[in-house]
Amino acid sequence: MALVKTLANLKSVQILTNKLAALSVVQQNGMSMYPPYYINPIFKKDAQVELFENGEAQKLAHIPTKAALIDQTCSIYYDDDIRLFRNYIMRSGRKSLARELLDKAFEKVKRSQLEKFHKAKTEEDKNKIVLDPREVFHMAVDNCKPVLFLTPIKRGGVKYQVPVPITEKKSQFLSMKWLIEAATDKERTVHFPEKLAYELIDASNNTGRVVKRKQDLHRQCEANRAYAHYRWS
Amino acid sequence: MLRKFNARLLQLSNNAACTQLVSKLPLCTSAPIEDANKKVVSKAMKAYLERAKEHDEFMAQKNLEFQIGKRHLANMMGENPETFTQEDVDNAISYLFPSGLFEKKARPLMKPPEEVFPQRKAAEFDLMGRPHHFLFYTGKPNFYKLLYDIVERVNECNRYEDAMNRKSIQRDPNLVLEMSGYQWLDKDALEKQCVEGINDKEYNNFKDAMERLTKLPYSYKVKDFIMEYSRPLMMQTKTHDVPELQYDKDGKAFITTYECLRKRARADVTVSSPGTGKITINGEGINYFDDIHCREQLLFPLIFTNLHKNVDVVANVEGGGPAGQAGAIRWGIAWSLRSFVDQEIVEKMRIAGLLTRDYRIRERKKPGQAGARKKFTWKKR
Amino acid sequence: MRTFAALLAARGARKETSVPYQEILPLKLKQRVSGKGDNSSDVCCIQEMSLMLACFKLNEFDQSLCSKEVQNFSKCYQGHLQTKQKQKEMDEKGILRMGERNLSHKQLNKYLRKFPNI
Numbered sequence A: 001m002a003l004v005k006t007l008a009n010l011k012s013v014q015i016l017t018n019k020l021a022a023l024s025v026v027q028q029n030g031m032s033m034y035p036p037y038y039i040n041p042i043f044k045k046d047a048q049v050e051l052f053e054n055g056e057a058q059k060l061a062h063i064p065t066k067a068a069l070i071d072q073t074c075s076i077y078y079d080d081d082i083r084l085f086r087n088y089i090m091r092s093g094r095k096s097l098a099r100e101l102l103d104k105a106f107e108k109v110k111r112s113q114l115e116k117f118h119k120a121k122t123e124e125d126k127n128k129i130v131l132d133p134r135e136v137f138h139m140a141v142d143n144c145k146p147v148l149f150l151t152p153i154k155r156g157g158v159k160y161q162v163p164v165p166i167t168e169k170k171s172q173f174l175s176m177k178w179l180i181e182a183a184t185d186k187e188r189t190v191h192f193p194e195k196l197a198y199e200l201i202d203a204s205n206n207t208g209r210v211v212k213r214k215q216d217l218h219r220q221c222e223a224n225r226a227y228a229h230y231r232w233s
Numbered sequence B: 001m002l003r004k005f006n007a008r009l010l011q012l013s014n015n016a017a018c019t020q021l022v023s024k025l026p027l028c029t030s031a032p033i034e035d036a037n038k039k040v041v042s043k044a045m046k047a048y049l050e051r052a053k054e055h056d057e058f059m060a061q062k063n064l065e066f067q068i069g070k071r072h073l074a075n076m077m078g079e080n081p082e083t084f085t086q087e088d089v090d091n092a093i094s095y096l097f098p099s100g101l102f103e104k105k106a107r108p109l110m111k112p113p114e115e116v117f118p119q120r121k122a123a124e125f126d127l128m129g130r131p132h133h134f135l136f137y138t139g140k141p142n143f144y145k146l147l148y149d150i151v152e153r154v155n156e157c158n159r160y161e162d163a164m165n166r167k168s169i170q171r172d173p174n175l176v177l178e179m180s181g182y183q184w185l186d187k188d189a190l191e192k193q194c195v196e197g198i199n200d201k202e203y204n205n206f207k208d209a210m211e212r213l214t215k216l217p218y219s220y221k222v223k224d225f226i227m228e229y230s231r232p233l234m235m236q237t238k239t240h241d242v243p244e245l246q247y248d249k250d251g252k253a254f255i256t257t258y259e260c261l262r263k264r265a266r267a268d269v270t271v272s273s274p275g276t277g278k279i280t281i282n283g284e285g286i287n288y289f290d291d292i293h294c295r296e297q298l299l300f301p302l303i304f305t306n307l308h309k310n311v312d313v314v315a316n317v318e319g320g321g322p323a324g325q326a327g328a329i330r331w332g333i334a335w336s337l338r339s340f341v342d343q344e345i346v347e348k349m350r351i352a353g354l355l356t357r358d359y360r361i362r363e364r365k366k367p368g369q370a371g372a373r374k375k376f377t378w379k380k381r
Numbered sequence C: 001m002r003t004f005a006a007l008l009a010a011r012g013a014r015k016e017t018s019v020p021y022q023e024i025l026p027l028k029l030k031q032r033v034s035g036k037g038d039n040s041s042d043v044c045c046i047q048e049m050s051l052m053l054a055c056f057k058l059n060e061f062d063q064s065l066c067s068k069e070v071q072n073f074s075k076c077y078q079g080h081l082q083t084k085q086k087q088k089e090m091d092e093k094g095i096l097r098m099g100e101r102n103l104s105h106k107q108l109n110k111y112l113r114k115f116p117n118i
Helices: A019-023 A045-053 A056-060 A080-089 A095-119 A123-128 A133-143 A168-184 A192-204 A209-223 A225-230 B002-012 B016-024 B030-039 B043-076 B086-096 B141-166 B187-194 B200-215 B219-228 B292-304 B322-337 B343-351 C002-011 C046-058 C063-093 C105-114
Strands: A148-155 A158-165 B182-184 B230-232 B253-262 B265-273 B279-281 B312-318
Touching (some): A045 A056, A045 B343, A080 A168, A095 A192, A095 B292, A133 A168, A133 A192, A148 A168, A148 A209, A158 A225, A158 C046, A158 C063, A168 A209, A225 C046, B043 B086, B141 B187, B141 B200, B141 B219, B182 B200, B187 B200, B219 B230, B265 B322, B292 B343, C063 C105
Parallel strands (some): B279 B312
Antiparallel strands (some): B253 B265, B265 B312
């Protein structure tokens, strides 16, 4: 006796869909215009070469990608950290202004480093000076990264400042934020790019206000180290 | 009364012990027993037969109506009713009842009744009311049988692995079941296949079980079974055809992409080869854009494909701001360049997110709020 | 008035034995545990942290002189984050493994379903 009537020729090629995700009431990807199974674009050339070498690209053949953002390119002048820093500088969506300011700051860095380079007498001194403003920027951000920070935790009605280890991402954010704050806090006659250039150079030499701010934070952490075990999730 | 009694006795008579009892009873005559023998049907079966008859009649009625309707429609459209196909019916319906409804299911349709009314299961029990299927009392025998089958396959694979280990034979690393290009049967299709309603949790159970099976080292042994419940996915690059190159009177190859959209901007982009990397936007050069990042965006697809010195770009763009215009032209260039490069680079461009149309637009301001998301400062009174 | 009522109540006070015992709820534990008090302590790398801070204090908070300690500390924290992540994933799936000590509520519930207490 026939038990089941099955539909024949159900087999057909289909495009990737995520029906269950669409059905669920709460969307997992917030208000994004893209469906949740879209992946982020891999637009840098060297990253793509790696992708094709280790065979990961084969797996992506069936998954749609999001469009590359308007500030992402595969050009050699592109740098992820600098893009991030530029977006942190940006106020009320004026991206071109932010870019202009940062480019000016980099120009300033280059000029003052070149000046130092030409003033330096010995070969040894000349070699010590970093001329690439991007490298200066990376050194500055690295030097300003804190390794600990303080978080207020309430125990028995008293708030304690407890030193807590910090994630890589957050420490990078703090470092960049401090650099920008230091550059914004200036006299009226000095412009932002100029000040930022000085701060970058100072920080890359492990001196200056931002590095001091980091050390102050570490000092506070040291003072409060007795509370370190107060931490819980 | 006597008949009823006999009928009940007959139900018992499956047991060998009872048959003797029947024959010994003086009241029973042979004739009514034979009569009852034909008519003993369980209540469930009776109800089923009734329902089935009703359903068949209903379907026959609907089928007749459909055939008549189809002939009418063919006459209305002035075509031969004998050769009027389902495709013609669909076209006629969308012509006669044009609908602007977004939901496709809500639009008027005319389909054969077998497609419109859900399929029904045939009888799952015999005349005595005894089910055929060993999982009948789960309520969803076909679905649970499927899970049962999956576990059988898992055990089979495990047994095979054990045997291989005992013989100390290494698995051939090339024989791996690659499932990245496949998707599990979706819930609706599985429901249709099982002819049973399945809830989300059960569907997830099915997917988990299948995934467990495919992860086993020797899962390629049961490839046929796994393939039965998975569907191949389309290659993303093949979702759109690459257009053929066109040639102008100088023999220059070119492709024009119309309607390149981004935000509020709209552009028509023509890419031609051979060229020198000249970019013309609304009659101006790349200086049309003041901002560097907009210029960078224009160059992105050209640099990516290493064609920035070999092709010329002419774009007409209107609407929107500089970023939107640059984005529109970028997409237009990338979309046109597909014809100039080979399949591999098209795939690379797709992974780089150059071939995806950016549908993100400005979110509207909401009443009672300061902006799209921003709220007014909260005041108690 | 109140004292009078109290006196009456005292006179009519019943003996303990005269109250019949009733089993309103079954006298056994439930077959499941709730996941409420499941958040574990986040304290980690205290040893490394104190070593690093001591080094900082010694060297006037010059980080470059304590690179070894800093590296140790960050490595420890990374490891902690990774194990936490792994634990979370495992907990969500509720997979039972042999010889595991700290069980999540999902794992416990699975065990209780398998081996219910009488």
